[in-house]
Amino acid sequence: MARRLFESLECWPNLDGNRPTLPVTLSTLDGQRVVHEQPMPIDTGFAGAMLLSREAFIHFERAELPESESRIYRTLIGPVPMRTARALLKLPLADETEILVDTPKYGAGKSLIGLRLLGGIELLLSGQRAETCFVISSHP
Amino acid sequence: MTVKRDVAGKVYGSRVPLVTKVILVTLVIRGLDEKTKRSLRAEAIRRGLRLAQAVKEAFQLWRSYDQDAQTLSERDVNNAAYDALRQELEKYAGKTILIAGGRLLGTYENPRSAAMDLRLKAPEARHAIVTAIGKDKREELEWLGGSLNL
Numbered sequence: 001m002a003r004r005l006f007e008s009l010e011c012w013p014n015l016d017g018n019r020p021t022l023p024v025t026l027s028t029l030d031g032q033r034v035v036h037e038q039p040m041p042i043d044t045g046f047a048g049a050m051l052l053s054r055e056a057f058i059h060f061e062r063a064e065l066p067e068s069e070s071r072i073y074r075t076l077i078g079p080v081p082m083r084t085a086r087a088l089l090k091l092p093l094a095d096e097t098e099i100l101v102d103t104p105k106y107g108a109g110k111s112l113i114g115l116r117l118l119g120g121i122e123l124l125l126s127g128q129r130a131e132t133c134f135v136i137s138s139h140p
Numbered sequence: 141m142t143v144k145r146d147v148a149g150k151v152y153g154s155r156v157p158l159v160t161k162v163i164l165v166t167l168v169i170r171g172l173d174e175k176t177k178r179s180l181r182a183e184a185i186r187r188g189l190r191l192a193q194a195v196k197e198a199f200q201l202w203r204s205y206d207q208d209a210q211t212l213s214e215r216d217v218n219n220a221a222y223d224a225l226r227q228e229l230e231k232y233a234g235k236t237i238l239i240a241g242g243r244l245l246g247t248y249e250n251p252r253s254a255a256m257d258l259r260l261k262a263p264e265a266r267h268a269i270v271t272a273i274g275k276d277k278r279e280e281l282e283w284l285g286g287s288l289n290l
Contacts, residue, residue, distance in 0.1 A: 029255030029270065045284030062240075063255050063270040064215070066222040068189075073283035080283065086251050086270060098251065 004137060008124060010092055011133035015041055020125045020132040022113055024050075025090040029098070034059040037092075042125075042132065046114035048073070048082075049099040050089070053111050057103035060085035071102055081105045093134055094121065187226070197223045214267040217242040222269050233274040240268040 015021045021039040028034060034056065043051075048071065052060075063086040064070075070084040082102040090096045099117065103109045124133040184194035200220040221242045222229075229237055235247045238254040240262040248254040254270045262268070 029252050030259055045282075047281035047283065061215070061266060062258060062268045063251060064267065065271050065276055066269050067215075067219045068223065068226075069271060069276050069278050071279045071281055073281050075283045079280075086255075 005139075006122065006124065006135040007138040008133040008135050011126075011129075011131045012039060014130045014132065015039060017130050022123075022132060023092060024113065026050075026056075026101075027088040027090070027096075028060060029063045029086050029088060031088070032059075034087075041112050042118070043112045044115050044118070046073075046112060047116060048102050048114040049116040050087075050101045050114060051109060051112050052101050052103050053109045054103050055108075056111055057083065057085065057101065057109070060087050060101060063087075065100070070105075071100075073102075089117070091117075091121065214241070214265065218267055218269045222271075229273050234272070236270060236272045238268060238270055240265040 012021055012023060019041045021041050023037040024035060024040045025033065025037055026035040040050075065084045065086075067083075071082045073080045073082060081104075083105050084100050084102050087099055087101045088096050089099045122135045122137065124135045126133060180194060181191060184191050187194065189197070197220070200216055200223070218239050218241075221239050221244070225239075225244060229244075232247050235249065236251050236254045237247050238245045238258060238261075240258060245261050245268075246254070246257055248257065251270050251272065258265065258268050258270075
């Protein structure tokens with residue numbers, strides 16, 4: 001198995017000492033900033049890009065998908081229908097990208113980063129140091 | 141002292157417990173002719189909907205044309221407009237469409253252009269639909285345990 005070395009670029013402390021987080025900046029499609037470098041917990045069990053609380057989602061309602069195209073999440077307690085909207089995301093050391101954000105159709109929801117958002121980045125979840133780091137592969 | 145009663149007449153002193161029940165019902169429609177029933181079912185299948193969803197969408201559309209209806213939100217009206225236009229919108233495959241105030245406001249090369257145009261055409265709108273025809277489709281994704289409690 002090939003040995004690979006990674007160098008950490010920037011790190012952020014875990015929320016409450018045990019929840020990995022990344023600072024997130026979110027804007028509406030027309031460029032209005034809604035969230036600025038706010039630490040959001042990472043949940044690798046959530047397959048979407050980002051889940052938002054209903055309160056935060058309201059800012060993105062001017063670019064919502066039709067209800068018939070909004071996502072449905074399969075969970076242990078049955079399907080959870082969502083409201084889905086477009087947003088612009090900026091992570092540290094990365095370019096701004098367009099993503100789809102979800103909020104539960106029923107209930108208050110919560111804000112978290114999902115698996116789809118982690119697809120394009122190299123990340124270290126350090127349990128010992130209780131921090132989350134962006135890393136870069138350093139070839140010898 | 142104020143005496144309050146619940147719907148069954150039980151007295152609770154000054155405190156009345158609030159209980160909300162959500163019940164999914166089976167609706168039986170008597171007297172619906174066979175032709176309408178078949179037509180409704182066929183339309184639901186054509187749109188990829190369950191019968192209950194099709195009836196709900198039809199009702200939303202009906203209410204969107206009722207000028208006296210105050211209970212519909214901007215979101216309901218926009219979704220009803222999208223559902224009504226769905227077939228017609230297929231000719232814009234690959235383009236992004238913008239619906240606000242229950243009307244199709246335009247077609248665009250990308251979602252950002254639609255959002256910028258919304259600022260000009262309907263700055264007061266609190267809700268709008270921005271979707272890429274043929275690209276945005278309902279996804280079913282997984283949400284395992286962890287943060288599941290809503």
